Amino acid sequence: MAARTPDTDLTDTASQLRNAIVRTSRALRQEAAGESGLSPNQTAVLASINRSGPVTPSELADLERVKRPTMTRTLACLEREGLIERTPDPADGRSSLVAVNDAGRERLARLRRRKSAYLARRLRKLDPEEVETLARAAALLERMREDEQG
Amino acid sequence: MAARTPDTDLTDTASQLRNAIVRTSRALRQEAAGESGLSPNQTAVLASINRSGPVTPSELADLERVKRPTMTRTLACLEREGLIERTPDPADGRSSLVAVNDAGRERLARLRRRKSAYLARRLRKLDPEEVETLARAAALLERMREDEQG
DNA sequence: CTAGGCTAATTACCTAAGCTAACTTTCACA
DNA sequence: TGTGAAAGTTAGCTTAGGTAATTAGCCTAG
Known part of the structure; x- marks a missing residue:
């Protein structure tokens, strides 16, 4: 059976989606510079830690699909901000377990409530x-990302 | 009447969308580093020039919602790659008009055809x-961006 | 039980792509 | 025609990605 969605459409959709994502992401970064005190990247990582519970830096790097040195830096920043805590990994002396603390959860909740944030403003x-x-697109993007996990 | 979409849902959707966009954008950048020869940003700008015809750097900066010095740098790069051409602006001696040349159009077409690109691969x-x-989400994101143009 | 290799994390350094500030050239108009 | 605004650029800062190299801890073969 012929595909309902021929490849030409797919690559075209891919291009449009890609450009839209790149541009929106740029706008997000720009806004964050303003006020929130946490860049979009840092926020996404914080949310990831919150969702995945105590987790090692390596696992986190895989989850976010960045390299370990990049995650090292981001974690250092979140730690400096007092939003996460590390405990030694009982199972591996080289590693540690990272978790969001109260301040971090509070910050996440506050960010989630921000009605004036770039996207919230526009969604209204x-x-x-x-x-x-x-909303469904967001879920799909996350799913696509996770599918490629291996 | 009560809003069909209360603000709590909106800010929540905003958070999820934001994180999905940030993460996908990261993945895109990472892939581009591999092979394509053009970063997602540069690609988006090239597509923008193609769509908007001969255009001044300032107009382009507004379109992409970046500051003029940023656009200067991106244009310099696209020019170095031989994908765009500048002609003096007949209406303003300070400015110039930027347009995609044949090589640029060819490059765009090639990128649009790339079946192995990150998003195309996953869309399949x-x-x-x-x-x-x-696809509809992409269109919405672009529309939201343009709405705030002023 | 230890030597050697593997893995986690970090450090040091490079690049891309945002930004602001400051400068030059040109425009517009009082 | 002189002055203020605007377009473009240059210079320099920051963030966030990357790789390469280092350190410390783990594990396994002999």
Whole structure:
């Protein structure tokens, strides 16, 4: 059976999606510089730690799909901000377990509530079904990312 | 009437979308480093020039929502790669008009065809209606960006 | 039970791509 | 025609990605 979605459409959609993501991500970074005190990257990592519980830096690097040195730096920053805590890994003396502390959870909750954030501001101008489309797109992007985990 | 989409949902969706975008954008950058020869940013700018025809650097900076010095650097790079051309702006001696040349159009077409690109690869594993959701999300993101143009 | 190799984390350094500030050239108009 | 604003660039800062090299801890073969 012929594919419902021929490859030309797919690569075209891929291009459009890619450009939209790149541009939106740029806008997000720019806004974060303003006020929040935490860059979009740092926020995403903090959310990841929160979701995955105590986790080693290496696991986290894999989750976020960055290299370990990059994660080392991000974690150092989150630690300096007092949002995470490390405990020695009982199973491996080379490693440690990273977890979000109270301050970090508070910060995440606050960020999640921010009505004036770039995206929240814009979402409020959309129809409910458009918001729903974006919510499902977000879930799909995460799923796509996780699928390639191996 | 009560909003179909209460603010709590909105800010929550905003958070999820934001993290998904940040992470996907990271993955895109990483892939681009590999092979394509053009970063996602440079690609997005090239596509923008192609879409908007001959355009001044300032207009382009506004379109992409970056500052002028940033655009100067990106244009310098695209020019070095031989993908764009500048002609003096007949209407303003301080400025110039930037346009994609044949090599640039060829490059864009090639990128659009790349079936092995990060997103294209993953889109092929989704249902058609999921692909459709992402396509609509891309359009929405672009629209949201343009709405704030002022 | 230890030698050698593997792995986790870090450090040092490079690059891309945002930004602001400051400078030059050109424009516009009072 | 002189002055202020605007376009583009240059210089320099920051963040966040990367690789290579180092250190410390783990594990296994002999």
